[in-house]
Amino acid sequence: MRNIETHTTKTGPDDAGLSLLFTETRLDERKNCAISVSVRMEALAMHITQNDMTGAEAAELLRREADRYEAESRGDWH
Numbered sequence: 184m185r186n187i188e189t190h191t192t193k194t195g196p197d198d199a200g201l202s203l204l205f206t207e208t209r210l211d212e213r214k215n216c217a218i219s220v221s222v223r224m225e226a227l228a229m230h231i232t233q234n235d236m237t238g239a240e241a242a243e244l245l246r247r248e249a250d251r252y253e254a255e256s257r258g259d260w261h
Contacts, residue, residue, distance in 0.1 A: 223248070
């Protein structure tokens, strides 16, 4: 059996601005991540085209890229 500790935080009218700030910050972070992924995908597409990669080679490149993103999500990107 696991011990799970829960905390309840009471919020009031004074916390609305802080909550909005956190929400805006999260949205900005998501937008920045989306732009980064878009730029990276475009670079990969150019690399595939410029090097006349086969479908299998392009798929392998995408697999390696997926591994890179997975490692980054775990904090292993060093």
